Amino acid sequence: xxxxxxxxxxxxxxxxxxxxxxxxxxxxxxxxxxxxxxxxxxxxxxxxxxxxxxxxxxxxxxxxxxxxxxxxxxxxxxxxxxxxxxxxxxxxxxxxxxxxxxxxxxxxxxxxxxxxxxxxxxxxxxxxxxxxxxxxxxxxxxxxxxxxxxxxxxxxxxxxxxxxxxxxxxxxxxxxxxxxxxxxxxxxxxxxxxxxxxxxxxxxxxxxxxxxxxxxxxxxxxxxxxxxxxxxxxxxxxxxxxxxxxxxxxxxxxxxxxxxxxxxxxxxxxxxxxxxxxxxxxxxxxxxxxxxxxxxxxxxxxxxxxxxxxxxxxxxxxxxxxx
Amino acid sequence: xxxxxxxxxxxxxxxxxxxxxxxxxxxxxxxxxxxxxxxxxxxxxxxxxxxxxxxxxxxxxxxxxxxxxxxxxxxxxxxxxxxxxxxxxxxxxxxxxxxxxxxxxxxxxxxxxxxxxxxxxxxxxxxxxxxxxxxxxxxxxxxxxxxxxxxxxxxxxxxxxxxxxxxxxxxxxxxxxxxxxxxxxxxxxxxxxxxxxxxxxxxxxxxxxxxxxxxxxxxxxxxxxxxxxxxxxxxxxxxxxxxxxxxxxxxxxxxxxxxxxxxxxxxxxxxxxxxxxxxxxxxxxxxxxxxxxxxxxxxxxxxxxxxxxxxxxxxxxx
Numbered sequence: 001x002x003x004x005x006x007x008x009x010x011x012x013x014x015x016x017x018x019x020x021x022x023x024x025x026x027x028x029x030x031x032x033x034x035x036x037x038x039x040x041x042x043x044x045x046x047x048x049x050x051x052x053x054x055x056x057x058x059x060x061x062x063x064x065x066x067x068x069x070x071x072x073x074x075x076x077x078x079x080x081x082x083x084x085x086x087x088x089x090x091x092x093x094x095x096x097x098x099x100x101x102x103x104x105x106x107x108x109x110x111x112x113x114x115x116x117x118x119x120x121x122x123x124x125x126x127x128x129x130x131x132x133x134x135x136x137x138x139x140x141x142x143x144x145x146x147x148x149x150x151x152x153x154x155x156x157x158x159x160x161x162x163x164x165x166x167x168x169x170x171x172x173x174x175x176x177x178x179x180x181x182x183x184x185x186x187x188x189x190x191x192x193x194x195x196x197x198x199x200x201x202x203x204x205x206x207x208x209x210x211x212x213x214x215x216x217x218x219x220x221x222x223x224x225x226x227x228x229x230x231x232x233x234x235x236x237x238x239x240x241x242x243x244x245x246x247x248x249x250x251x252x253x254x255x256x257x258x259x260x261x262x263x264x265x266x267x268x269x270x271x272x273x274x275x276x277x278x279x280x281x282x283x284x285x286x287x288x289x290x291x292x293x294x295x296x297x298x299x300x301x302x303x304x305x306x307x308x309x310x311x312x313x314x315x316x317x318x319x320x321x322x323x
Numbered sequence: 324x325x326x327x328x329x330x331x332x333x334x335x336x337x338x339x340x341x342x343x344x345x346x347x348x349x350x351x352x353x354x355x356x357x358x359x360x361x362x363x364x365x366x367x368x369x370x371x372x373x374x375x376x377x378x379x380x381x382x383x384x385x386x387x388x389x390x391x392x393x394x395x396x397x398x399x400x401x402x403x404x405x406x407x408x409x410x411x412x413x414x415x416x417x418x419x420x421x422x423x424x425x426x427x428x429x430x431x432x433x434x435x436x437x438x439x440x441x442x443x444x445x446x447x448x449x450x451x452x453x454x455x456x457x458x459x460x461x462x463x464x465x466x467x468x469x470x471x472x473x474x475x476x477x478x479x480x481x482x483x484x485x486x487x488x489x490x491x492x493x494x495x496x497x498x499x500x501x502x503x504x505x506x507x508x509x510x511x512x513x514x515x516x517x518x519x520x521x522x523x524x525x526x527x528x529x530x531x532x533x534x535x536x537x538x539x540x541x542x543x544x545x546x547x548x549x550x551x552x553x554x555x556x557x558x559x560x561x562x563x564x565x566x567x568x569x570x571x572x573x574x575x576x577x578x579x580x581x582x583x584x585x586x587x588x589x590x591x592x593x594x595x596x597x598x599x600x601x602x603x604x605x606x607x608x609x610x611x612x613x614x615x616x617x618x619x620x621x622x623x624x625x626x627x628x629x630x631x632x633x634x635x636x637x638x639x640x641x
Contacts, residue, residue: 075439077562122618126625129575131384131439135562136617143611151607241607249443262437294455301448308436308444 021259021311025274028303029281036285043288050167056280057169058083058228058235058244060273062251063258064180065224067272068217070255071184073197073264074123074130076218079225079251081141082115083244086229088145091155091239101161109226115141116222120215130218138248145241154240157233165235172231176224181269189213197264253300254279257307278303330572330627331584334620338591341598349601357597363479364548365593366486367392367541369586371560372567373493374530374537376585379568380497381530382510382577383431383438387446388564391423391538392545392557394453399543400552403468412468417539423449424535428528438531446561453554461551470547482544489540494582506530510577566613567592570620591616 036043062079069076086108093104115137122133157165164172184190192213195203204210228247233239258275260267279300286296345352371388378385395416402412423445430441470478497503505526508516513523541560546552571588573580595616596609 122622126622128621128625132569132575132621133618135565135569136614136621138562138614139566139610139617140614143608143614147605147608147611149607150605249447252440252443253447256440256443262440292455294451297451298448298455301444301446301451304444304447305430305436305441308440309434312434312436 019314021307021314022268022271022274024310025258025271025278025307029274029278032278032281032285036281036289040285040288043285048284048288050170052277052280052284053170053173054167054235055284056276057173058232059247059250059254060173060276061176061224061228061231062221062247063254063272063276064176064269065217065221066251066255067180067258067260067267067269068184068190068193069130069221070252070260070262071197071264071267072193072214072217073200074214074217075134075252075262076119076130076221077134077248078115078119078137078141079221079228080244080247080249081138081145082112082222082225083229083232083247084145084239084241085115085141086112086226087155087233087239087243088148088241090230090233092148094158095155101158105161105230108230109223112222112224112226112229113219114222115225116219117215119222120218123218124211124214142241145243149241151241154238155233157237157239161230161234162237163234164231165233165237169231169235172227176227177269177273184267184269189216193217194265194267197261197266199265250279253304257300257304259307259311261311328581328583330624331581331587333623334571334584334591335587338587338594341591341594345594345598345601352598352601359479359483361593361597362486363482365589366482367545368560368563368567368593369486369589370489370537370541370544371564372571372585372589373490373582374534375561375564375568376571376573376580376582377493377497377506377530378438378534379565379573379575380506380510380577380580381527382513383527383530384565384575385427385438385442385531385534386561386565387423387427387442387449388534388538388541389557389560390446390449390453391420391535392542392560393554394423394449395420395539395542396546396556397453397457397462397552397554399539399546400462400464400468403465404462406465409467409471413543416543417536420535420537420539420542421532422535423538424532425528427535428531431531432524432528442561450558457554459554461553463551464546464549468547469550478547482548485540485544490582490586497582502529507578510579512578563592566617570617572620572624588620 042048066076066079089111090104090108093099093107094101099107119130119133119137122128123130184193192203192208195206195208196210196213200210229244232243254276255267255272256262256275257278258268258271258273260271282299282303283293283296286292351357371392375385375388398419399412399416402415403409407415427438427442427445430436430445431438466472471481473481497506505516505521508519508521509523509526516523516526542557545556567589568580568585569575569588570591571580571584571586573584592613595612596606599606599609599612
């Protein structure tokens with residue numbers, strides 16, 4: 001616990017190079033790129049870079065919003081299912097209710113906020129463990145999506161909305177990344193979230209409104225999942241109740257690979273972005289080198305374990321150095 | 324007795340109410356054939372949930388069991404195909420499950436890594452690994468593998484009897500055996516358990532190995548009902564098992580819960596789907612109702628606990 005309470009070791013003067021988690025990850029990212037430059041075809045190109053970012057946006061948005069959730073010591077398993085529910089609601093609103101696409105999109109984001117609020121109410125109001133609450137809503141949201149569509153109905157994305165999946169999502173993603181960075185690292189709220197992750201009781205005594213702050217991160221997580229869903233619908237041009245299956249685990253993988261502690265109290269948006277792109281480049285590179293998606297996924301798992309092990313080791317070292 | 328198992332009994336009461344309603348509206352639901360079908364096809368979830376109960380009691384979690392299930396299922400089909408005797412096939416499959424569980428156990432207990440992330444990583448790697456090796460192609464089952472060569476009726480009885488025996492044995496073991504109590508002690512407070520002479524790391528390693536064996540057993544009981552070993556099976560099994568455990572009243576923070584509760588939770592979640600079909604509601608609502616059950620179960624837990632605390636506080640104030 002003590003090791004987590006120590007602020008980032010690289011800020012301490014007099015130490016030339018400390019192998020922090022993020023630096024190691026950045027080196028890994030460069031190494032990956034170098035390897036794929038050699039073995040992959042057409043890996044280094046502006047088009048490819050654009051594709052990597054474009055394909056990472058949906059999971060990336062989830063990972064951005066998941067970072068503050070995990071920093072408070074929580075978790076949100078419901079976001080993948082919420083992508084499906086939002087997609088279905090969006091389809092119902094513009095196709096069946098005949099609303100203008102813009103209005104339908106805004107209402108969908110509102111529904112995402114409500115879904116997040118449901119999680120938040122159960123977690124902060126009844127003090128239930130986030131893992132269990134979001135496991136329940138994981139099933140509930142997916143089930144509502146399946147029930148509303150009878151399990152098979154699919155929606156075509158309206159033509160006027162396709163732009164969001166063809167490149168317009170990248171600025172959206174950049175704005176979201178900047179927003180979450182400001183929230184987590186440059187605002188009093190963000191310091192509060194870290195404090196809550198370290199010790200909820202201590203944070204309460206320090207005058208932080210713990211319930212409201214925790215509620216905020218789950219509501220944000222819901223809104224962002226809905227936003228991610230709109231991009232998903234637009235990119236695939238259609239959506240069914242199985243949209244976003246497993247995305248919650250992909251997002252958590254990116255966050256944890258980025259060095260955020262699953263116990264809370266430590267985590268950075270920059271780490272999450274590095275983790276996200278370390279995975280995205282690996283997947284894309286393996287694909288271009290004809291090595292198959294599965295091998296890439298296997299390596300992601302191994303990478304995650306290595307990162308965890310390395311992290312535990314670094315923590316031990318930094319405690320020793322501090323002592 | 325009732326006070327002690329209040330949580331379990333309230334889930335049981337909810338389940339019984341549901342079954343009673345069904346009996347009034349659709350008595351056909353209670354044909355022996357229908358009940359047996361439900362129990363036989365879903366027995367593997369119960370088996371996985373038994374292992375998961377012990378993992379959660381020890382304050383850990385394992386979301387990788389779906390991938391263990393897929394690997395052991397394919398392995399069992401292959402071993403039978405290669406002409407191994409059934410007994411060796413069973414031992415081999417359970418052994419493989421134990422090894423996979425030991426991998427998780429070593430990482431969690433040995434390196435002290437958080438179990439949710441470790442099992443997330445092993446899930447991704449193992450799940451994709453088995454698809455990579457098999458190319459995603461299912462393995463056709465040998466003739467003597469299906470129902471263990473006993474024919475369907477006898478095979479179904481084997482599935483039910485095995486599940487019941489395992490449930491009873493482990494319920495008793497958790498209640499009365501030293502090892503069972505060590506799981507509760509470790510989950511309640513690892514440090515106190517250590518001072519009481521229990522090795523928490525050993526207990527944690529043990530429950531993960533057991534979990535692997537249970538995943539393998541689940542794969543066997545499921546595999547013998549089908550004509551092929553499918554490397555893409557088992558997706559979502561982890562969360563299904565956790566749901567049954569949690570609805571059954573086991574605390575996710577460890578140290579509290581029983582296999583009786585898990586059994587009741589399993590029954591409640593298992594009958595929802597078939598019940599919907601009988602009530603002519605679209606089966607696609609099954610997951611939504613299961614999610615609601617999970618949320619209601621844990622929410623009522625919290626409210627109960629708060630009331631009891633309030634009573635305690637007012638007593639203390641006097």
